[in-house]
Amino acid sequence: MALFNDYTLVLPSIRAQSTLTYGIIGTSTHLRCSATAPFDTSLYWRRIDNNNISSQSPRFRQQQHIHGELLHTTLYIKDLEKADFGLYACHAESKGGRSKATIELKEHHHSTTPTTTTTIHTSTIYQILDKNEIILTTTSRTQLLKRNKSKIKVFCANIELRLFV
Structure with a gap:
């Protein structure tokens, strides 16, 4: 003052x-x-x-x-x-x-939670054995991709179905 x-x-x-x-x-x-x-x-x-x-x-x-x-x-x-x-x-x-x-x-550094991406590939094969029998084979391949972890998990499943017409 x-x-x-x-x-x-x-x-x-x-x-x-x-x-x-x-x-x-x-x-x-x-x-x-x-x-x-x-x-x-x-x-x-x-x-x-x-x-x-x-x-x-x-x-x-x-x-x-x-x-x-x-x-x-x-x-x-x-x-x-x-x-x-x-x-x-x-x-x-x-x-x-x-x-x-x-x-x-x-x-401020905000942390991001890892994101998961799921990819499903499906392939189907038809096989005709004769006129009354068909084999249907479906293969599903699922990939889980996780960001920030760089891990890939692959799951495969084969389903075989025999149809009699």
Whole structure:
């Protein structure tokens, strides 16, 4: 706190809603901070790793609103890319000074459950022994393919049926 032209200058105070946020590549996410600050405070976002947040890019959008003496700022990021993960800082700056809060945006690696694909091949062979007897042989071959396991199970079954006409 400082005294300036008979006014008391108040240092803004800012905090992150969450200091760690996870996102998935290709999806959207948002980062939020709230500040208790005097009326002349400006809020803005920066990357800590010196990568700029492009105001020209339609993927990044900053939004602010005031609720009493509480200022809220949100950084929306659309279509997350690998380069978007890292450290972000929301800054509050006024004549009384400045403060910042840091948020880490990490990639969420979602695990996929292995999928099973079943393929059934059937072949039928007709054999006429004479005019009154037919042999019908059906062979079924079933393959179970499991992703992420690279195992293939093959089941074979032969069915022979003799028909008398």
